[in-house]
Amino acid sequence: MPDVDVPSDAAAQDLLRRYGSLRTAVAGTQRRPNKPLTLLWALGRTEAGAPRLISFADAEGPLTGLLQQFAPGQTDPYLAFWHLQSDRVWEVVAADGTLRYAAGRSRPTKGSMRVSAAGGLPTDDHLLLRATPELLAEAAQVVLSEFFPETLHQPIADAVGVSIDAAPIIRRRRRSSTFRRSVLVAYQARCAVCDWAVRVGNAPLGIEAAHVLRHASGGSDEVDNGLALCAIHHLAWDTGALSADDERRIMVSPHVAEPSATDARLRPLRGQRLQDPQPDFPPPRESYLAWHRREVFRAA
Ligand SMILES: [Zn+2]
Numbered sequence: 001m002p003d004v005d006v007p008s009d010a011a012a013q014d015l016l017r018r019y020g021s022l023r024t025a026v027a028g029t030q031r032r033p034n035k036p037l038t039l040l041w042a043l044g045r046t047e048a049g050a051p052r053l054i055s056f057a058d059a060e061g062p063l064t065g066l067l068q069q070f071a072p073g074q075t076d077p078y079l080a081f082w083h084l085q086s087d088r089v090w091e092v093v094a095a096d097g098t099l100r101y102a103a104g105r106s107r108p109t110k111g112s113m114r115v116s117a118a119g120g121l122p123t124d125d126h127l128l129l130r131a132t133p134e135l136l137a138e139a140a141q142v143v144l145s146e147f148f149p150e151t152l153h154q155p156i157a158d159a160v161g162v163s164i165d166a167a168p169i170i171r172r173r174r175r176s177s178t179f180r181r182s183v184l185v186a187y188q189a190r191c192a193v194c195d196w197a198v199r200v201g202n203a204p205l206g207i208e209a210a211h212v213l214r215h216a217s218g219g220s221d222e223v224d225n226g227l228a229l230c231a232i233h234h235l236a237w238d239t240g241a242l243s244a245d246d247e248r249r250i251m252v253s254p255h256v257a258e259p260s261a262t263d264a265r266l267r268p269l270r271g272q273r274l275q276d277p278q279p280d281f282p283p284p285r286e287s288y289l290a291w292h293r294r295e296v297f298r299a300a
Pocket residue numbers: 191192193194195196229230231232233
């Protein structure tokens with residue numbers, strides 16, 4: 001007879017499958033990160049031992065802050081808080097104990113959600129994740145890998161309070177190596193922001209290929225969707241500290257804080273032009289840059 005206290009592998013696999021296939025809202029072909037961020041936030045609460053359910057009124061503030069940080073184009077938590085139910089990873093309950101907020105019912109207004117709705121992981125998932133920290137870490141890693149660039153995995157995990165160290169490294173897809181190679185050739189392995197071009201022997205040191213329109217949001221692996229950036233400027237690009245206008249002039253987020261003028265590294269870049277790729281290669285497409293300004297850049 002199986003020990004009922006040990007979660008079955010099938011249950012864990014089912015959970016990971018559901019977490020890896022959230023149906024995210026699309027704008028054109030672009031996927032939005034609200035649902036994944038809401039779910040990661042709930043995982044952080046679970047890891048911290050918080051109650052399974054939280055009222056929408058209490059969740060709204062922290063979720064808005066999280067979205068402002070990692071999905072600046074989409075800072076209202078209301079739709080994801082409701083629609084996560086359809087992915088079978090979430091439930092919304094009514095304060096009066098009725099089923100009027102059950103999955104499949106029509107969506108309440110934000111006002112009534114504030115008054116009388118609470119949400120959280122379904123009981124079975126909650127108990128399974130509470131009992132199995134490695135599964136929680138793996139579930140978080142699955143969501144991060146599926147929906148966010150690698151540069152953001154640790155910053156998001158830190159922000160929601162999830163430990164991902166215990167999770168197995170998710171194998172990066174093969175696509176990244178061709179993308180990386182062609183972008184580095186196009187930019188001669190130089191950072192398009194600061195011109196960093198250090199090599200050790202023949203190998204570029206700390207130069208990475210960044211997507212303009214994120215791969216996880218439907219961005220292509222073509223050179224016109226890439227920039228060669230040093231590791232620091234790649235992180236600044238993916239966190240929305242930097243972006244670029246249609247003329248490819250660098251924009252610096254007003255949220256960037258630097259201790260003093262002599263310490264300033266990012267703000268002095270404002271208005272400088274990104275390095276162009278070599279003549280045979282296309283620069284980033286304007287529509288991709290527009291997406292980055294809208295969805296990633298942390299504007300005022
Ligand atoms: Zn750089």
